Amino acid sequence: DGGITQSPKYLFRKEGQNVTLSCEQNLNHDAMYWYRQDPGQGLRLIYYSQIVNDFQKGDIAEGYSVSREKKESFPLTVTSAQKNPTAFYLCASSIGRNQPQHFGDGTRLSIL
Amino acid sequence: EDKVVQSPLSLVVHEGDTVTLNCSYEVTNFRSLLWYKQEKKAPTFLFMLTSSGIEKKSGRLSSILDKKELFSILNITATQTGDSAIYLCALETTSGTYKYIFGTGTRLKVLA
Numbered sequence: 386d387g388g389i390t391q392s393p394k395y396l397f398r399k400e401g402q403n404v405t406l407s408c409e410q411n412l413n414h415d416a417m418y419w420y421r422q423d424p425g426q427g428l429r430l431i432y433y434s435q436i437v438n439d440f441q442k443g444d445i446a447e448g449y450s451v452s453r454e455k456k457e458s459f460p461l462t463v464t465s466a467q468k469n470p471t472a473f474y475l476c477a478s479s480i481g482r483n484q485p486q487h488f489g490d491g492t493r494l495s496i497l
Numbered sequence: 498e499d500k501v502v503q504s505p506l507s508l509v510v511h512e513g514d515t516v517t518l519n520c521s522y523e524v525t526n527f528r529s530l531l532w533y534k535q536e537k538k539a540p541t542f543l544f545m546l547t548s549s550g551i552e553k554k555s556g557r558l559s560s561i562l563d564k565k566e567l568f569s570i571l572n573i574t575a576t577q578t579g580d581s582a583i584y585l586c587a588l589e590t591t592s593g594t595y596k597y598i599f600g601t602g603t604r605l606k607v608l609a
Contacts, residue, residue, distance in 0.1 A: 418597070425506070427585060427601035433594075441594055475539070482595050483529055483547065486587075488539040
């Protein structure tokens with residue numbers, strides 16, 4: 386079955402630590418996205434990528450970094466510069482313009 | 498600045514009631530409007546709207562777009578407890594690259 390897999394489901398970060406959230410898709414979609422969801426704030430765009438080896442900052446990119454070395458994979462690193470990382474992180478992909486996004490099941494990140 | 502506003506923020510109804518959820522927007526380069534349902538983890542796609550006045554329908558759910566007044570509504574008739582979820586509205590916008598802007602969502606709770 387095609388889909389998007391995010392791992393881990395739960396992640397804890399220590400002070401000063403970088404952590405990486407995995408997102409893999411086997412839908413052969415060109416575009417991939419990372420969102421952050423906080424209570425009462427909907428989904429906010431962190432980074433997005435429309436083709437391999439290219440990505441753009443979203444609305445809240447500070448303290449995050451991404452790479453897109455393969456079409457299937459779009460990992461998100463939450464760096465120590467992100468002072469309030471506790472949130473639910475969702476990865477999505479889409480085949481192109483005018484097409485709906487497909488979402489993974491999310492990673493819940495908390496601070497220790 | 499591109500903006501998507503959903504109302505109400507939350508809603509509690511009883512089974513059998515009809516609900517109307519609203520999504521208004523200000524977007525520079527509109528391409529499409531999408532509705533998603535989020536129960537626990539991954540949002541699932543409901544509708545994509547690109548043209549004014551054309552109703553999209555799926556079972557008890559329907560949606561319509563008004564590009565002149567810049568809003569969309571999502572109707573749910575004969576609500577069931579399984580309709581309890583957060584309903585998200587998203588705009589696809591193109592300004593060079595294309596991306597999606599989400600509203601804060603409407604949290605619907607249907608009581609038995």
